[in-house]
Amino acid sequence: MDIFLSAIFSGTSRGAIYALAALGLVLVWRGAGVVNFAQMGQAMFSTYIASTLIAHNYSYWIAFIVALISGGALGALVDLAVMRPLGRKRSSSFLDSPAMRSTVPVIASLGILGVLQAAAGIIWAAEERGFPTPVNSLGLVIGGKSMPFTAFDLFVMGIVFLTLAATTYFFKGTGMGLAMRASALNPEVARLSGIRIGFVRTLSWTISGVASSLAGLLVTPSANLSPNTLDLILIIGFTAAVVGGLDSLLGSVIGGFALGLLISFVNVYDAPEDIFLAILIVLLTVLIIRPQGILGSKGVRRV
Amino acid sequence: MSKESSYGRKNLLISIVFAALIFFLSIKLDPYNQGQLAVALMMFIGILSIVLLTGASGQISLGQGALMAVGGFAAALSILNLGFSIWFAIIAAVLAALVAGLLLGIAAARLSGPYLAGTTLVIALAIPSLATRFDSVFAGDVGLNIDFGNPPGWLTSLMGEVGYEQWQLLATLPFAALALFFTANILSSRTGRSWRALRDHEIAASLAGVKISETKIFVFVISSGFAGLAGVLYGLRGIVGPSVYPISLSLMLLTGAVLGGIRSIIGALIGAILVVFLPDLIEWLMGFLSPSEQVANYLPAMISSLLLILTVVLNPGGIAAGLHHKKRRH
Numbered sequence: 113m114d115i116f117l118s119a120i121f122s123g124t125s126r127g128a129i130y131a132l133a134a135l136g137l138v139l140v141w142r143g144a145g146v147v148n149f150a151q152m153g154q155a156m157f158s159t160y161i162a163s164t165l166i167a168h169n170y171s172y173w174i175a176f177i178v179a180l181i182s183g184g185a186l187g188a189l190v191d192l193a194v195m196r197p198l199g200r201k202r203s204s205s206f207l208d209s210p211a212m213r214s215t216v217p218v219i220a221s222l223g224i225l226g227v228l229q230a231a232a233g234i235i236w237a238a239e240e241r242g243f244p245t246p247v248n249s250l251g252l253v254i255g256g257k258s259m260p261f262t263a264f265d266l267f268v269m270g271i272v273f274l275t276l277a278a279t280t281y282f283f284k285g286t287g288m289g290l291a292m293r294a295s296a297l298n299p300e301v302a303r304l305s306g307i308r309i310g311f312v313r314t315l316s317w318t319i320s321g322v323a324s325s326l327a328g329l330l331v332t333p334s335a336n337l338s339p340n341t342l343d344l345i346l347i348i349g350f351t352a353a354v355v356g357g358l359d360s361l362l363g364s365v366i367g368g369f370a371l372g373l374l375i376s377f378v379n380v381y382d383a384p385e386d387i388f389l390a391i392l393i394v395l396l397t398v399l400i401i402r403p404q405g406i407l408g409s410k411g412v413r414r415v
Numbered sequence: 416m417s418k419e420s421s422y423g424r425k426n427l428l429i430s431i432v433f434a435a436l437i438f439f440l441s442i443k444l445d446p447y448n449q450g451q452l453a454v455a456l457m458m459f460i461g462i463l464s465i466v467l468l469t470g471a472s473g474q475i476s477l478g479q480g481a482l483m484a485v486g487g488f489a490a491a492l493s494i495l496n497l498g499f500s501i502w503f504a505i506i507a508a509v510l511a512a513l514v515a516g517l518l519l520g521i522a523a524a525r526l527s528g529p530y531l532a533g534t535t536l537v538i539a540l541a542i543p544s545l546a547t548r549f550d551s552v553f554a555g556d557v558g559l560n561i562d563f564g565n566p567p568g569w570l571t572s573l574m575g576e577v578g579y580e581q582w583q584l585l586a587t588l589p590f591a592a593l594a595l596f597f598t599a600n601i602l603s604s605r606t607g608r609s610w611r612a613l614r615d616h617e618i619a620a621s622l623a624g625v626k627i628s629e630t631k632i633f634v635f636v637i638s639s640g641f642a643g644l645a646g647v648l649y650g651l652r653g654i655v656g657p658s659v660y661p662i663s664l665s666l667m668l669l670t671g672a673v674l675g676g677i678r679s680i681i682g683a684l685i686g687a688i689l690v691v692f693l694p695d696l697i698e699w700l701m702g703f704l705s706p707s708e709q710v711a712n713y714l715p716a717m718i719s720s721l722l723l724i725l726t727v728v729l730n731p732g733g734i735a736a737g738l739h740h741k742k743r744r745h
Contacts, residue, residue, distance in 0.1 A: 147529030149536075197728050209615045211473030214528025218475060219673055220727045222666060226720025233713035343662075347540060350533045358530075385548045388541035395537055396522055399530065 119380040120373065125265035127372020128272040129331045133349025134356065134364035135275060136324035141358050142283075142296050143316020146195060146217040147350070150224035152342035154190065154321055155328030157228050158183035160236050162329060163243055163337055172246045179329055180322050187321020191314045194220050199313075229339040236339075243332035268330050275323055276365050282319075283361065292316055347388075348375070351395045357408020366406055426599035434592040441584045450580035450652075451691055456591040457648045459687035462672045463598045463680065464641035470678040471607060472634040473614030474523065478535035480665035481542035482639045483646025484657070485515045488546070490647040491559040491655040501564060505590070505647050512643020513636055520635030524628045539665045543657035558656025587648050594641060598680055601637070610634055670723050676735025685734050693719060 133152065140148045162179035166172060198220055247263040283289035295302040295309045303309050327349070328342060335341050352371045356363025371394070378390045398405060437456070441449055461479060469475050489511030490504040499507060519538065523531055546553035553559070566582040577585070601607045612620035613630055621627050650659060671690040676682025694715040701711055726733055 141529075147533065149532070194724055194728060201728070201731065209473060211527060211614050211617075215469065215473065215475045215532070216727055216731060218529055218532040219669065220724055222477075222669070223720045223723035223727065226666070226670075226716055226723065230713040230717035230720060234710050234717065237709045347533075347537055351537065354530070354533065383548070385544055388537065388544045389548070392534075392537045392541040395534055399526060399534065400522065403525070403530075 115380060119376045121261040121265065123373035123376030124369060125261060125268055125372070126334075126376060127369035128265075128269045129327050129368075130345065130348045130352050130371050131272050131365040131368025132275060132323055132327035132330065133345050134352035134368045135279065135361060136320045136327065137349055137353045138356075138358060138361055138364045139279065139316055139320035139323060141353070143292050143320070144191070144195065144313045145214075145296060146221065147358075148190075148317075148320065149218060149221040149346065150190065150228060151221075151320065151324045152328065152346040152349070153225040153228035154183060154186045155324040155345075156337070156339060156342045157186060157232055158321075158325040159243065159328040159332050159337055159342075160232055163241055163332075164236070166244060167241075172244060176246070176329060179325050183325025183328070184318045184322040186325075187317040187319075188314050190221075190224055190321075191317035194224060195317070196310060196313070232339040240336040240338045243329075243337050245333045264333070271326060271330065272365065272368075275326065276361060279319065279323070280361055288312070288315070347391060351391050354395060355398050355405055357405025360405065360407035363405055363407030422603040423600055426596055426603070429599065430592045430596040433595055434588055437588055437591070438585070441581055441588075446578050446580040449578070449584045451695065453580065453584040453587045454649070454652075455687045455691040456584070456587045457645050458668065458671055458691055459591055459684050460594045460641055460648070461645035461668045462675070462683040462687050463594050464638040464645065465668055465672040466677060466680065466683050467598060467601065467610075467641065468634055468638040469672065471602060471614065472610040472631070474527070474631065474634065475532045476523075476535040476638070477532055477662075477665050477669065478519075478539035478542075479638075479642045479668050480660045480662065481535075481539045482512050482515055482519070482642035483649060483664065484543050484546075484655075484660035485639075486512045486643030486646030487650030487655040487660065488553060488559075489643070491561045491650060492552070494561050495559060501561070501586075501651060504561075505644065508647035509640050509643050512639045512646065515643070516636040516639020517632065519639065520632035523635055524631040536662070536665075539662050543660055546657045554656065556657060558654040558659065560654055561651055562653050563651050583652060586651075590644060590648060594644065595680060598641075598683075602680070667719075670719055674719075674722055674726055674733055676733030678732065679735035681738070682733050682735030690719065 133155075136151050136155075137147060140146055140151070158179040161182050162175035165175040165178055195217060198217060245264045245267075247267050281289075283293060291302070291307045292312050292315070294305070295307050295312045299309055302312075327345065331342070331345055348371050349368070352367035353364045354367070355370060356365070356367030358364075371391070374390060374394065375387055378384075378386050382390075437452070441452065444452060461483060464479055464482075465476070468479075486508035490499075490501075490508040493499040493507045494501065494504045519535075523534065526534060547555045550556075563579075563583050563586050566577040566585070570582075570585070571577050609620065609625045609630060612623060612625055613627065617627060646660065667690050671686030672683065673686070674689050675684065675686025697715050697718060698711070701714065706714070730737060
């Protein structure tokens with residue numbers, strides 16, 4: 113029973129981080145129609161920046177804020193330097209079919225991932241480093257009994273729900289959020305209605321950059337930081353986003369927690385080597401049985 | 416009909432010239448570069464699988480490395496457990512990869528774009544992890560040892576001393592030429608045209624009588640056969656194990672395909688040579704600058720990733736498109 117409970121708690125706290133990664137993917141998918149495979153590379157980069165600041169005796173919170181800002185800046189840079197010029201080429205003969213239009217940004221984002229990982233290797237020597245937590249990461253003691261979750265777990269979950277609330281409010285409750293939804297749904301009509309599509313796209317890349325750098329900051333205390341550590345989070349985040357329905361914020365968070373629990377149970381009751389296989393089975397099952405995910409938009413949808 | 420058979424004759428001629436050129440090049444090279452050229456030919460076969468899949472039919476796969484692993488493991492198991500010769504093992508490997516491609520294709524025919532990319536990426540990670548999961552069969556991280564063996568007697572009596580690297584190259588060459596011939600024929604045939612129709616406009620293609628799902632699955636099967644062939648040859652260099660077919664191998668194939676030109680056979684050859692020899696070239700250039708170790712370690716990855724981004728943004732047709740463009744202007 114204790115094992116079961118601790119699997120639930122560790123799954124929930126890991127799930128919160130996967131939810132953030134999935135949220136980041138959904139933000140860019142909704143805002144710009146691209147699945148960003150470089151996302152966790154950006155997160156890795158901004159976490160290295162935070163780690164360097166901490167190594168130079170700055171406080172955790174200054175490093176935290178700087179990492180979020182640099183994560184957002186990196187997201188904006190990716191859009192301005194690569195994705196926007198790529199979007200302008202849509203009339204070229206190479207990009208004139210829908211199949212290639214959705215494929216080529218994926219290839220570009222893989223290139224960005226490679227550049228970020230190589231740059232981190234060159235700058236930070238690819239040494240594995242630990243990363244601190246802002247609050248105690250020992251088991252909480254309530255009523256004299258040690259609990260299977262920590263203050264840090266609560267901190268992580270608080271941040272995830274805060275992010276979900278903020279992004280949902282932004283999309284549903286603000287004019288800019290409405291503009292973002294409109295420009296993702298139908299760029300031409302949105303442009304004719306006076307929405308600055310380019311700006312809106314860059315904004316969604318920026319917000320996604322902030323969300324994924326959050327995921328990076330929160331996951332690295334339990335996994336050493338190296339240029340490749342966060343690749344696994346990308347895979348899990350992608351699966352979580354697909355499970356939730358690639359265009360639903362709440363769905364991606366649910367997907368994140370579901371994946372967290374699944375992976376935790378595979379870890380505890382089976383073997384860690386089976387994680388990839390479990391992810392693959394979940395991904396294929398969802399894509400075949402319910403391609404629109406748990407909360408994805410209804411209607412005919414070709415994935 | 417007559418038009419297609421004249422294409423076939425032209426393609427046969429090109430493949431023979433290709434094989435002859437590589438053969439004469441192999442005599443001039445030192446053993447290290449013979450080995451590298453052999454790897455480049457294996458990558459050429461692997462990149463052709465992407466030219467067929469992504470270039471011709473518009474489906475993306477980040478999991479070609481996993482299909483290479485399927486080929487490698489099928490060959491290693493049939494050599495070590497069933498006592499196959501390497502030639503029969505290569506056939507077994509291609510058959511195994513065709514079956515894997517059929518399964519993959521059935522799942523993938525429903526997917527497109529980023530969904531397909533993500534799913535194949537997960538497959539690229541999941542398949543090699545099976546080797547550590549069932550390590551009594553697949554030998555886990557240690558890997559299974561297979562190799563090209565010694566050059567046959569008739570070859571040494573014909574050519575004199577044949578080094579191991581040269582034998583790797585000469586054993587790979589006929590398969591590369593065969594893959595070239597086969598790809599060229601598919602692309603210039605009715606089949607290739609139906610694949611391109613699928614890529615350019617699914618609805619129009621289906622109205623013109625192309626069966627969408629069947630064709631997509633068929634493309635996956637053929638492409639997997641190529642990947643499996645590349646995989647067994649790659650494994651025959653000495654070892655078959657999860658570390659031989661990492662996710663970076665899949666990304667390297669994609670990079671080579673895009674840099675050379677994802678819709679072109681010549682592009683596949685250029686791309687293969689680029690990804691194999693670029694690190695050597697950078698190392699040689701670095702010799703003049705003597706940079707720190709970490710820069711030297713990561714610079715090749717940095718440069719090839721930058722080239723990938725630049726190609727996609729500035730010249731999506733790759734180097735081969737540049738060549739064709741110049742030709743058209745004349």
